Amino acid sequence: MESAITTPPRRVMASPRKPPSLQTLRCSHLLGRTTKDVSNNSPRRLTCCKATGGGGGRVDRRDVLLGLGGAAAAAAAGLAASPGGALAAPIQAPDLASCNTPEIPDTATGLSCCLPYRPGTAIVDFVPPPASAPLRVRPAAHLVDKKCLAKYERAVALMKKLPDKDPRSFAQQWRVHCAFCDAAYDQVGFPDLDIQVHNSWLFFPWHRFYLYFHERILGKLIGDDTFALPFWNWDAPDGMAFPAIYNNRSSPLYDEKRNPAHLPPFTLDLDYNGTDSPIPRDQQIKQNLTIMYRQMISSAKRTELFLGQPYRQGDQPDPGAGSVENVPHNPVHLWTGDTRQPNGEDMGIFYSAARDPVFYAHHGNVDRMWHIWRGLRPGNTDFTDPDWLDAAFLFYDEDARLVRVRVRDCLDPATLRYAYQDVGLPWLNAKPATEAGSAAPATGTLPATLSQTVRVAVTRPRTSRSQKEKEEEEEVLCVEGIEIADHLKFVKFDVFVNVSSQSGAATTAAAECAGSVAMAPHAVRPGKEKGTMKTAARFGICDLLDDIGANADKTIIVSLVPRCAGDTVTVGGVRIVYIK
Incomplete structure (x- = not known):
């Protein structure tokens, strides 16, 4: 969560070859049981608040x-x-008797993705296998x-x-x-x-x-x-x-x-x-x-x-x-x-x-x-x-x-x-190499369509943070108000901090790369405020700033580099937050 409350510093453990056993959280099957009452009447329409920059518009x-x-x-x-x-609101299992025609491309018309279901079908709550059941070991292909x-x-x-x-x-x-x-x-x-x-x-x-x-x-x-x-x-x-x-x-x-x-x-x-x-x-x-x-x-x-x-x-x-x-x-x-x-x-x-x-x-x-x-x-x-x-x-x-x-x-x-199957983790120490060079200057403002690389100056609320501060709160680069007009295309853009290349050719394996926004094609329902897909992205950048020597910088230059279908993507803004 985003917070300024102090917590004990986090200790980084030695990189393991194999993760330790994980604590199991047992299920209370008395929580959240539902009963369905299917009606042929048209459901009451509820007006949704427009999605915010994070794409998280919500009905009260x-x-x-x-x-x-x-x-x-x-x-x-x-x-x-x-x-x-607080008012709890977990996503609930759907009513299988009420299934919509999937929103798929025109070239795949006539396809039904509804699960087989007959009204009155009994629903049982999940019970895990007994501890004595054989352990299935998934092998590397x-x-x-x-x-x-x-x-x-x-x-x-x-x-x-x-x-x-x-x-x-x-x-x-x-x-x-x-x-x-x-x-x-x-x-x-x-x-x-x-x-x-x-x-x-x-x-x-x-x-x-x-x-x-x-x-x-x-x-x-x-x-x-x-x-x-x-x-x-x-x-x-x-x-x-x-x-x-x-x-x-x-x-x-x-x-x-x-x-x-x-x-x-x-x-x-x-x-x-x-x-x-x-x-x-x-x-x-x-x-x-x-x-x-x-x-x-x-x-x-x-x-x-x-x-x-x-x-x-x-x-x-x-x-x-x-x-x-x-x-x-x-x-x-x-x-x-x-x-x-x-x-x-x-x-x-x-x-x-x-x-x-x-x-x-x-x-x-x-x-x-x-x-x-x-x-x-x-x-x-x-x-x-x-x-x-x-x-x-x-x-x-x-x-x-x-x-x-x-x-x-x-x-x-x-x-x-x-x-x-234990096959090792060869990436555990594959830190990116840094390259010398000054950051390319800011060349744009947001909101903007990513038809070309956009570079914007972003102010850091805190600078020269100590190691203890970094362990307590991660510095996070938020790319907000992402709107994708054509979500049936693969969309991808890369996010860099203080990158020196002005050609957009920097590799995502570079130390200056915060990450990427990559969206596999999938349909969203038309007519329900979904002609445009809305989302957001967050990248932890504490290590990145240390690696490129920018921990003391009051301003960083964030480059948004389109790779696939950038002309269908609009970005609303970029900011820094700190999360525990």
Whole structure:
């Protein structure tokens, strides 16, 4: 949180090879239970406040409670008062009987992403596997042996043979991602607001559950309760190529809609801009490792910087992604998608991304990053806000039962009885190198459209901060009022501080790079204040300022360098805040 209250200094622990066991937060299943009352009557329209610069426009929840009838108010159970007296508002599992046509490109018309559902279907609360259950160990995809690969291929083949209406079928499994990325379901009590599981603090827990149930369904199909999904180990040199096990045309893991130029052994670019870099493999690997260091360590020292911005019932979607969701998660989606397809299908656009089996390997490593981040330093802890812990989702399990889960249920992989193969963390010490040179001068003002590089002077409220002050509060660069007019394009711009290059050619592996805003294409619902997507970005810059010798600077020059579709992006402002 943004605050000036003093807290004890944070001790940085030695960089571990493997994160320690993580404390499990047990679920109280008495919290936030909901009952649905579906009506054919048109819902009462609620006027939403216009989104602020952070994209977090919100309806007053007290007004909503007063305006809802008894049954609808019960459906909005997440709006109940919390013990501290504040009005709690976790995102609640949607009413599956009320599903919208997904907002997908015109070239994909006729597609339904609604989850299979019959009125009256029983919903059970999630219960974790017993502690005695076998531990599923997810292997690195490039290290999968023939026996494990054969089991994986058999499981996916069986999943693809299930009837399309079976919620466990591959046809339905990939549509789950579409449903919660492309406006298929509304927030309970807010018919003008859809549920979006990207670009917020829901990103990591929702996708963890998604893989958890997908993995268990596959294991059940082959009668193997030790079956585990591979992960794409793109944070290590040996995994920085498309995983070969997915590239066999005769395999059920194969997908035709992939970028043919990026098949193995082509080296992966974790900060892909839509154009392949001509640099040698060893240099690309070095840049990738430096980017991982920034996204996992130097720019991710506070919970919201890593996990993403708060997103509660009544909030506009897309308040802001965390570091790893921005990069490398989104660029890897684009890098994998097929440039011959109208929208970069399959991986290059969210509605179809999970149609490619490599999606689950990609997100396996994303999930692994969450687990690793928690063990990197004592301050790397999850949110304790009940609005995060009690956010609820629905998934079908391996027995086709509809299960209500909450974020608090998924915080410890060990409790879910899975783990990751230990393959080391080669980016732990991959700090960026600094370059000599004076900062390029400011050349613009904000708001501005990023049709070209914009450089603005930003005043720092505090200078020459001590190490103790830096440990207590992270200095954060906020890029606010980001508006994206065409969200069906991949959008990316890089953010630099005091960069000396005036050509916009500086690499994101440079010490002056604070990070990037990368948005994978996904639709937002028209006619509901969503012709333009609104979001914000935050970057931790304490280490950056030290590395470039700018800790005493009263003013810094922030450069916004467009890389993809900059002419569709407007930025409202940039400022400095301090967060505990």
